[in-house]
Every structure is written in C-alpha cells, then in structure tokens.
Amino acid sequence: MDKRIYMDHAATTYLDERVKDAMEPYWIEKFGNPSALYKEGREARQALESAREDVAKMISARTEEIIFTGGGTESNNLAIFGVVGAVKALRPRPLGNSVSLRTDETGNSTETEISARAGRADSDADSKPGKLEPLMLPHIITTKFEHHAVLGPCEVLEKNGFAVTYLKVGEDGIVDPKDIENALRPETILVSIMYANNEVGTIQPITEIAKIIKNQKLFFHTDACQAAGYLDLNVEKLGVDLMTVNGSKMYGPKGIGFLYAKRGVKLKPFLYGGGQERKLRPGTENVPAIVGLAEALKIAQAEREKESARVAELRDYFIKRILDEIPKTFLNGHPExxxxxxxxxxxxxxxxxxxxxxxxxxxxxxxxxxxxxxESFEPSHVILALGKPRAYAHGSIRFSLGKRNTKKDIDYTVETLKVVVEKLRSISAVSIKNNTN
Amino acid sequence: MADVINKKGDNWIYSDKVKEHFLHPKNFLSGEPKEGDFDAEGEAGNFACGDIMKVWIKVDPKTEKIKDFKWRTWGCASAIAATSMFSEMVLEKGGMAIEEALKITPQDIIARLSGLPPQKVHCSVLADQAFKNAVENYREKKKK
Known part of the structure; x- marks a missing residue:
C-alpha cells in the first residue's frame, strides 16, 4: 500500500504549504537574533513582533498579552504553575491577610482580600492565643478528562499540598457549568477547562463557565490546542484569562505555541535567563516557528468555517457508516x-x-x-471519565480528519475497518454478545 | 526498547516475527468448538489489563502428547502474536508432550518472537498460563 490515509490530525498535522513558505526566509536569510541591534536582529525582531500582532488580532487580544512558548504542554504548564507560583509566594500568611493575584495596568499588585471571600468565621479553636491562623491553601478546579499537560501539573501541585478538584464530565463528555459553580471555594485561584477534548472532541461551554466565574477573584484558563483549527478563539467572547494554543494541530510547525495571558494576570516564570517574552519565557525566540505559527493561525481562522462545514459532513457520514455497518460499535462523546x-x-x-x-x-x-x-498501562482516562467500562476504553479508536481527507478516503477506511474488525473478532477470546464488563 | 526495534524494517515497534504472527496468526479457533473436538480448555487474563486469552487442547491419551491446540485472544498485537507463537511451539514435531509443554516459560516464547518491548512482557504473554489452566482442566476431567 503506497497511498497513506492520514486520519490522526488531532495528534499532529502536516505543515500547510503557505506556512512553510512564510517560514522560509527565516532559516538562512533572516536568521538574526531579535535582541540584536543591527540589521539582521532588527529584521528578526520585526518578524517576531509582526507575528505577535497577527496572533493578537486573531484572538482579539493585545500584543503584550501573547507569550510565545515551546508548545501546548509548555503553555499549559506556564499557565498553571505561573498562576500558582505568583500566589504561592504569598502563601505562608495567615487567613485574613491579603494576597495578590493580579497587577494593575502599570504592574502594581492589586490586593485581594481572601478573607472577604472566605465567608467562614474563624472557629474558636483556631483563634486561641498562641495558635496559628489556618492557611488558605490555593485551590484549583479542572476536569477528569483534561489533557495530561494540565493533569500532570495539577498532580504535582496536589503532592505539594494544593487542593485540586477534578470535575466529572457527563456521559456525553461535556462539563456542566453548575458543577464548577458548586466546586468554587473562597480559596479557588484557578479554573482550567479545555475548550475541546483531544480524544472525543467534545466542546466545552467556555463562555457559560466564564459568566459563572466572572465576578470571582480567580483566573480562568482554557487549553484550546484542539480547538484552534475549528472554533472561534476570540478571548473577549470566550471570557478567559489564559488560553493555550499550539502550532502543530493546525498545520503549523511543532514545538511552538503561545499562552494568552490577559493584562493584569500575574505569572511566575519557571525558566530564567535573558528576559525574553516579558521575562516569562526567556531564551532566543524561535523566529521561523513563531512566523509559521502566526501564519497557520491566520489561515486556520480565515478558513475555519468553510473547512468545519466540509469535515463535519464527512464526520457524520463516517460515524453513521461505522455504527450502521459494524455491529457493537458505540460513539464516544456528544454527537453534535x-x-x-x-x-x-x-x-x-x-x-x-x-x-x-x-x-x-x-x-x-x-x-x-x-x-x-x-506508558502507564491505563486505558484512556477520557473514555473512563465518560463513565464507560474499561472494555470500551481498550477498544476505542479515534479518527481525526483534516484537509486532505475525502469521502473516498472514508469509504475505503470503513470497508477496511469492517474487514479488520471481523478478522480480529474471529480470533478474539471475548464474546461480543455478553461483553459488558 | 532499542533491542526490539526492527532494524531492517521501518521501525515497527515489534520484531518481524511478532508482526508475522500478528498479521497472520496460526492455529486460532475460528467458529465455536464442536463437541468432541477438544478435551479441555483454559483461560487467562482479564478486562482490566486488556488481554484475555482462551486455549483448547486435544491430547493423545496414551502418549500424553498434544494432538491439537487452538486459541483465541482479545488483546494487543503482542498478545495475539505470543499466543500464536505458543501454539506453534506446542504443535511442533507432531506435538509436544504435556509435561514438556508445561515447562515453556514466557521468556521462551519471547525469545522465539525475537523479543518484545519490555512493557509488553508482563501483560501480553499469558498463553502459558492459559495452557496450564487447560491442562488442569484436562486432568480434572480425566479423574472423573
């Protein structure tokens, strides 16, 4: 078989030719370090800042709100550890003291009265002389089916004494905004909910969640890596404080991404060095990749409605054929x-x-x-989070379509899948009749 | 991992031998077993780990040699290949004696498969276990 049918665009995409072209001058010709004063440096600086302007425009943000990073995982880590780090520095203070979560527009701390939001009176035991006031342990809300690049940092924080609530998601793979409301605590500092799930593709009600937590003194982060090619990334409309986007899922280069951090969101970096990216991500900027990322985002946002309509039709046809023609198959996640x-x-x-x-x-x-x-021997945490038995997770297959896929590809895939499933079932030790375990 | 990557091929995660047995499994049971086809059966594995295998054996009562061995596996490529390889081993040279076949270890199977990625060893090589259970089943039936 020479022809390949690639249906794993949620894992990564090939580069769009136009993106490759946009990047081309920055490898050999305009190779300068953006921090340098001379012509080569200025050219690189101009490319960098022009890319930043483009990105900012695409998501309705200000240029200073865009921090270029080494990809989605890094942006998620920067968002979570960054917010927490900025607060943690102030942690060993008794209840009642103010902590600073934000800076004002000139960079000064704006104090947040945690006790005012605490709503809990100090108990007698705690207020006895000689007793320390209880500490407010920062609390984070996320979901059980986030990407590992969010769950990983949260687990590390848990080990370090932070409280994390992992919200359940419904059978359809969508978070109920009410659950977020119920999980809020006075000491909640961060809510991180993905825009669209990477395995089952379900779209989360980001705008609704933003409305619920709007008046709370906390930050709302969304991982939009999967959404970038297909959904609206307007941060004003979404109402998020932090947003992760990367290049490699939208026909851009790998190893590049950005974190949108709304003006006033205080972040503590985890890398230290030359002070690039407002000291939040030091290191010589990856100019070709940044130019590619901006170009990819421009193309994605310009073409997303047309491309979404095209692939949605293919998706529905694909799903219908599998469910109709292969017995004992079940769609994971909400159908629409x-x-x-x-x-x-x-x-x-x-x-x-x-x-x-x-x-x-x-x-x-x-x-x-x-x-x-x-690596963990555990089947998909996403499928399990939908409340499905383990056999469903072990037998889950994800196809994620992209620009090159056609109806013909889908017909071939369905026909092939039928043959493969029939063969594997014929040698399977599990009878599908009573397979509900 | 390095020693099990197929150097000749296109870096398939498994050896050529595993690939061969996975894509062209030998001696699996197609359809349901008919009355009298086999003397005993055995199973190993579970849903939690994601591999379940079942084996059927036919034994020559005089020589205690394995006359027929069939299997079915629900699992990953290495689970399918390991069971297929085991079936080939016990049926070689006119069938192995039960006592001999019971001595086959997962390491023996893995060696014949030219190696497996280390993380696959524990969960997917269960054919020897399923076979042991089948032999137990055979001996219990014989007592009656």
Missing part, C-alpha cells in the same frame, strides 16, 4: 457538540492497538485509547 473532525468509536470485542496496527498495514493512520499504547 464535538469538533467537526473528531470520530471516536468503541468497538467491542477487539483491542485498540491491534486495530491501529492492522489499519496501518492497510495504509490508514489513526489512534486508540487502549492501555497497550500508553
């Missing part, structure tokens, strides 16, 4: 409130890695939530 390119199906009686490797032999690239492909 999902990314237009995401298909995630559990195929009972087969195991995901086997399906992926067989399809690979037939020229098709897709992915699975099976434990066999994870």
């Amino acid at each position: 409130k999902r990314l237009p390119n995401n298909i995630n199906i559990s195929i009972l009686g087969v195991e995901g890695e086997s399906v992926v490797l067989y399809l690979d032999e037939y020229g098709i690239a897709c992915s699975t939530g099976s434990a066999c492909t994870s």
Whole structure:
C-alpha cells in the first residue's frame, strides 16, 4: 500500500504549504537574533513582533498579552504553575491577610482580600492565643478528562499540598457549568477547562463557565490546542484569562505555541535567563516557528468555517457508516457538540492497538485509547471519565480528519475497518454478545 | 526498547516475527468448538489489563502428547502474536508432550518472537498460563 490515509490530525498535522513558505526566509536569510541591534536582529525582531500582532488580532487580544512558548504542554504548564507560583509566594500568611493575584495596568499588585471571600468565621479553636491562623491553601478546579499537560501539573501541585478538584464530565463528555459553580471555594485561584477534548472532541461551554466565574477573584484558563483549527478563539467572547494554543494541530510547525495571558494576570516564570517574552519565557525566540505559527493561525481562522462545514459532513457520514455497518460499535462523546473532525468509536470485542496496527498495514493512520499504547498501562482516562467500562476504553479508536481527507478516503477506511474488525473478532477470546464488563 | 526495534524494517515497534504472527496468526479457533473436538480448555487474563486469552487442547491419551491446540485472544498485537507463537511451539514435531509443554516459560516464547518491548512482557504473554489452566482442566476431567 503506497497511498497513506492520514486520519490522526488531532495528534499532529502536516505543515500547510503557505506556512512553510512564510517560514522560509527565516532559516538562512533572516536568521538574526531579535535582541540584536543591527540589521539582521532588527529584521528578526520585526518578524517576531509582526507575528505577535497577527496572533493578537486573531484572538482579539493585545500584543503584550501573547507569550510565545515551546508548545501546548509548555503553555499549559506556564499557565498553571505561573498562576500558582505568583500566589504561592504569598502563601505562608495567615487567613485574613491579603494576597495578590493580579497587577494593575502599570504592574502594581492589586490586593485581594481572601478573607472577604472566605465567608467562614474563624472557629474558636483556631483563634486561641498562641495558635496559628489556618492557611488558605490555593485551590484549583479542572476536569477528569483534561489533557495530561494540565493533569500532570495539577498532580504535582496536589503532592505539594494544593487542593485540586477534578470535575466529572457527563456521559456525553461535556462539563456542566453548575458543577464548577458548586466546586468554587473562597480559596479557588484557578479554573482550567479545555475548550475541546483531544480524544472525543467534545466542546466545552467556555463562555457559560466564564459568566459563572466572572465576578470571582480567580483566573480562568482554557487549553484550546484542539480547538484552534475549528472554533472561534476570540478571548473577549470566550471570557478567559489564559488560553493555550499550539502550532502543530493546525498545520503549523511543532514545538511552538503561545499562552494568552490577559493584562493584569500575574505569572511566575519557571525558566530564567535573558528576559525574553516579558521575562516569562526567556531564551532566543524561535523566529521561523513563531512566523509559521502566526501564519497557520491566520489561515486556520480565515478558513475555519468553510473547512468545519466540509469535515463535519464527512464526520457524520463516517460515524453513521461505522455504527450502521459494524455491529457493537458505540460513539464516544456528544454527537453534535464535538469538533467537526473528531470520530471516536468503541468497538467491542477487539483491542485498540491491534486495530491501529492492522489499519496501518492497510495504509490508514489513526489512534486508540487502549492501555497497550500508553506508558502507564491505563486505558484512556477520557473514555473512563465518560463513565464507560474499561472494555470500551481498550477498544476505542479515534479518527481525526483534516484537509486532505475525502469521502473516498472514508469509504475505503470503513470497508477496511469492517474487514479488520471481523478478522480480529474471529480470533478474539471475548464474546461480543455478553461483553459488558 | 532499542533491542526490539526492527532494524531492517521501518521501525515497527515489534520484531518481524511478532508482526508475522500478528498479521497472520496460526492455529486460532475460528467458529465455536464442536463437541468432541477438544478435551479441555483454559483461560487467562482479564478486562482490566486488556488481554484475555482462551486455549483448547486435544491430547493423545496414551502418549500424553498434544494432538491439537487452538486459541483465541482479545488483546494487543503482542498478545495475539505470543499466543500464536505458543501454539506453534506446542504443535511442533507432531506435538509436544504435556509435561514438556508445561515447562515453556514466557521468556521462551519471547525469545522465539525475537523479543518484545519490555512493557509488553508482563501483560501480553499469558498463553502459558492459559495452557496450564487447560491442562488442569484436562486432568480434572480425566479423574472423573
């Protein structure tokens, strides 16, 4: 099989030719360090700042609110550790003292009276002479099915004494904004909810959540890596304080991303050096990749409505064919409130890695939530978070469509999948009739 | 991992031998077993880890040699390949004696597969376990 059908765009995408062209001058010709004073440096600086302007414009932000990073994982880490770090520095203070979460427009701290929001009177025991006042442990709210680049930092913080609430998501893979409201505590400093889930593609009600927490003195972060190619990234409309975007899911380069941090959001860096990116991400800027990221975002946002409509039609056709023609298959996640390119199906009686490797032999690239492909031996935390049994996670297959996929590709994939599933079921030790475990 | 990457091929995560047994599994049972086809059966694995295998054996009562061995596996590529390889091993040279076959270790199977990624060893090589259970089943039936 020479022709390859790539259906794993949620993992990464190829570069758009136009992005490659935009990057081209910055490898050899305009290679300067943006910090340098001479012509080469000025050229690079101009490219960098022009890319920043483009990015800011695309998401309705100010240029100083864009921090270029080494990708989605880094942006998520900077958002979470950055917010927490800025607060943690002030942590060992008794209840009642003010902590600073934000700076004003000139960079001065604006004090936040935590006790005013605490709503809990000090108990007698705590206020006895000689007793220390209880500390307010910063609290974070996120979901059970976030990307590991959010869950990982949260787990580290938990080990360091922070409180983290991992919200359940419904069977349809959508967070209920009411659950966020209920989970809020006086000491909640950060809410991090992904814009669209990477495995099942379900779109989260970001605007609604933003409304709920609008008057709370906390920050709202969203990981928009999967959303960038298909959804509106207007931060004003979304109402977020922090937003993660990367290049490699929207036909841009890998290893580049940005964090939007609203003016006034105080962040503590975890890298120290030359002071680039407002000291939040030091290191010589990756100019070609930044130029590529800006170009990719421009193209994505300009074409997203048309491309969304095109792939959504393919997606629905794909899903219908699989569910109709292969017995014991189940769609994971809400059928409509999902990314237009995401298909995630559990195929009972087969195991995901086997399906992926067989399809690979037939020229098709897709992915699975099976434990066999994870380092942790755990099947997809996303499928489990939807309340599905483990067999559903082991047998989950994700196809994520992209620019090059056609209806013909989908027909070929469905026909191939039928053959593969039939073969694997014929050698499977699990009877699909009573497979509900 | 380095020693199990297929150097000749296109860096498939498994060896050529695993690939061969995975894509062209040997001796698996197609359809349901018919009455009298086999003397005993055994199972190993569970849903939690994601691999379940079932084996059926037919034994020559006089020589205690394995006359037929069939299997089915729900699991990843290495689970399928390891069970297929095990079936080949016990059926070689006109069938292995039960006592001999019971001595086959996961390491023996892995060696015949030209290695497995280390994380796959524990969960996917369960054919010997399923076979042990089948032999137990065979001996219990024989007592009756």
